[in-house]
Amino acid sequence: MADKKVIKSRYFFEEDFEEQLAEVPAEKVAAWDKKAKLKIVGKGVDRYDAYDKVSGTARYTFDIQLPHMAYAKTLRCPYAHACIKSIDVSQAEKMPGVLAVLTADNAPKIKWYRGTSYLFDRHLRYAGDEVACVAAKSERIAAQALKKIKVEYEVLPFVADAGKAMQPDAPKLYENGNIAGGKPSVYERGNADEGFNRADVVVEETFDTQVVVHNPTEPHCSVVNWDGDKLTVWDSTQSVFGVRNALADSLDIPANHVRVIKKYMGGGFGSKLAAGKYTIMAALLARTIGRPVKISMDREEMNLAVGNRPDSVQKLKFGAKKDGTLLAMSHYSYGAAGAYPSGAGCSWPLRSIYKCPNVRTEEYTVFINAGPGRPFRAPGHVQGTFALEAMIDTMAEKTGMDPLDFRLKNYSEIDPVSGQPYTTKRLREAYEAGAKAIGWENRNKKPGSDSGVIKRGLGMASQIWWGGGGPPTYANLKMNRDGSVEVLCGTQDIGTGTYTILAQVAAEVLELPMDKVSVILGDTAVTPYAHGSGGSVTAPSTTPAVRHAAELMKEKLIGYAAAQMNLPPERIAYRSGELVDRDNPAQKMSVSALMRKVREQVLVTTGMREANPEGYAVNTFGAQFAEVEVHTDTGKIVVKRIVAAHDIGRTLNRKLLENQFEGGIMQGIGFALMEERVIDRNTGKVLTTNLENYKMTLLPDMPEIEVIIVSDADPLLNNTGVKGIGEPAHIPTAAAIANAVYNATGVRFKSLPLTPDKVLQGLYGGVKQG
């Protein structure tokens, strides 16, 4: 078990397959049996961090205060597109309390946005781009100083719409034009045109989705502190190692001079997966002024400058035989990356859920003068699933089939992209369980047939995502002389419960009570490497590593016990925290008794995530069903119920799991009904820069939610049998709601969000009454 080897590991993370070398155990720890009676794993135990959070003692980066700490604030470009002609900071510098001002004039030229720009670039590509950063004694002084900086801009023509930006005469953000990479990303299997020719039913529709903003409750923020040439940074980040490396590269200092720490953080949802400019700016300022610096985005900056889910325009064409067999699908889409590189593709669900021999997708990622995109809870899939699942419903209707039957007719037993079998796929079971729970037979057989002012409807949508994780991920386990245990892992708990599940796994293997286990995460100086917290890979990557470490610890303890008891190791068994002579069970010693013999020593093991099984596709699946009410007089949509039935491998903690689903569904409702970044066409400025205008779901918007898990475990994938849930929970919600709205009204709304505005327009078509 202790032997290891190095492999080329490849698995999907957020927007792409990632490939890297990784150390894995030579021999896999046998996966827990599907039916294994586990004592702690699977139970809804309390959160490890619950006390800190409810008592208000949890310390976030936002709360860190160091002696003599200064505060930094950023001056942002007021124009959608401009060049800096000159900057005069003299008035600002003279203000009492101002400590330093950083601009393109005095900052080192640090490459940013994958080398397309600089930390401070004179070419400003969106209203919100960084112009200057001020450090002052208080945040208020820093904010007031920003007003004193005089910048002369050359205002450039801008484009704030992806469709327009693709036109040849559009204002250009980059010399090579506004299409990222200069060309679309194309995927093809079979021959779509031929498929359409043979089809009995062909449907073509265009859909669009809006830009939404992550808006975690804790803003993006960092506190930086230099001690000589060593830098310590507290950052509200989903990736301590990513931030550490960005700091080392940007500041051109050795990686071992930078320590990045993240303990508690107020959410991220993808927007905190990469290092932010603000952290580097704070580090530069702190070095200049010789004081620690805190930098924190305000809500306006949160809505401008730290990421968003790109919008999409999607043209879909589907062809099927009369009997409902899908023959061909094509998908043409474009979406706005914002001003800097990020992905706007959204065709993955279409390529990968259904069995269809002929598929063609063509995706354009387009630069526009707006804040850059960043992965947002299942990038691409949420937009793509909305359009795909609406089309599937339309095809079902055109072929006279029940939407579920249509999906089952085109069910794929293998991954249609790679041709490989799945480690597990329980989508069929999810359909069945979800349909039963929602009462699928009660939907309007004829869409819109519900009479009355308030129309009710049912809809559903399918979900696919990766979420299997993989190596490299490591965890250390330490055992102390009192038998208490520490788990150390370089992953981060972004609120999802990583502390809790890792403690559960260690406690399960070592048969210890939860309170004997402590967990330390997210500190580049002390925790071994783990991936950024995204892609729903955290649980399936880290729990097997912790289990491995714990199994190794058990082995180690047996070795120590054997020496102490003068027995061969094979004779010793580990049972409920005791080391027992197999042949003479009366002869035994407790772990704490044994540990006393090791005196001051701390026993350490390192666990690793094992390699993924070769020749298999790893995916999570699910289906969500929605019941809605559409108020045809005011355009209001009320989501009454959501049933979420999913295949996610093993449940580690039922309460954490439900919570992920409820949260994902909540964000799905926001995406479906209200969230939207609005840009003023005339100025290119964002109008929705506060939470009064950027609406997110609140308690009264929440429906009844039922979560059904149709999987037991995925033992082929890893030793805990776990797949991810964070993103799957969110993917199909908006699509299911939109399909339910169609079922209620008989009107197909093809544009998100489904605001009262659009609903009335759709129902009455313009100003006139219906």
Place this chain on the structure above:
Amino acid sequence: MRESISFVLNGKITVIDFLSETRFTPTTTVLNYLRSLPGHRGVKEGCAEGDCGACTVVLAELNGDGRLTYRAVNSCLIFLPKLHGKALLTVEYLKGQNGQLHPVQQALVETHGSQCGFCTPGFVMSLYALYQEKTEYSRENAEEALAGNLCRCTGYQPILKAAEKVLKEKPAADSEKEQKLIRLLKNLPKESVAVQTEKQYYHLPATLDELLHLRQTYPQALLLNGATDAALRVTKKFETLPAVIDTSAVAELGFFTKTERSFIIGSGVTIQRLKDISRDHFPALSRMCRVFGSRQIRQIATLGGNLGTASPIGDMLPVLMAYDGTVILKSLNGERRVSLDEFVLGYRQIDLKEEKIIYAVELPIPGANVHIRTYKISKRREVDISTVSAAFRLELNNKETIERIKLVYGGMAETTKRAYKTEAFLQGKAWNGETVLAAQKILVDEFTPISDARSGADFRRIAAANLLLKFWQELSK
């Protein structure tokens, strides 16, 4: 008169003397104050403008019969002098002596009520106020109290479960702590505060007489009550408010009297209280108060402040107009009454001469033949500014014809406006579906609303017309 304020912070009497204190000014918010203290950073900032509830704290005060009332409020919108004479309770106050959790905290632990936890102290405090007020559990009560707390992670279900759990438990009287708080509050000075620093003066008069004099002396000073509107100028625009008269401590503005024919409601009455006061005789007003902002906002925002903003999307004016309300203005020279129909002169302009103060609103109790309904259309169910709002008043005679009708709209023009054309059309007609359909045709073109981030102009027109139909449908049920 004093230059310092005194309040109880988590069980300790605290005095802030603004003349010797350099870190805080009278327009420092309670949030910024708390976060600058050691050991009080449980309170969080999520938006600094009243939209997220992360900063929720509880204000406890002695009411008339010597008991405590608890209000959950947004500390990001409250200026320090408003604490004068009150108790400020934060999440740090809740734990027991050995660190054991309060029942609301324990309930959140058991239901997994926090994920990232950044919103949690805010929820804890909202729940704590409910618990201390011994509120019965119902989904409606929970929504009413928690809609002002944004959570981006949990989907609210476990928090709702925690609310249910803890509110169904009958609270073990927290008596020792409460008794101590009552004792401390009784001893706090209550007199008015006047702070004059180099950059600003801030008056917090305790009586109406003082207020009227101050108004006369400082006609340019910014008058405020809840300051939910004014606070944003300090926290978002980083302005310094040079002159402030804060009316929130004037008890005479918080009154309400009921006569046989009318209610007179003081301008200092909070929206939350107004909701309760109006429940029986002015149900449409009560309903409008219910969907006004969040509970944290309703508990500080006032009737007078809402009229004072004269916002075209303010929620009080349409419904008060439907009730034929009259506003009572006061100055040292006397009183003036203005019908609310005539009170708004233009965009954010009201008939309020410099020295005048909105003293109260008088509402005649409507007769049995009067039907009044209000509607608020917004993107989100709650805690949203109206896209379109409407208040309708219909008086029918015994032949089911329209004796009198008032159709008041918010969000359709630069001020709250009546649909006079449509009203004239309806006057004297039979109240039936046909009439309403015909009226809708006029109504659709009566206003020329604008398109903005909230919605398009067409939507506003369709919605405005549909609301009339809804009114008719509701009444014919």
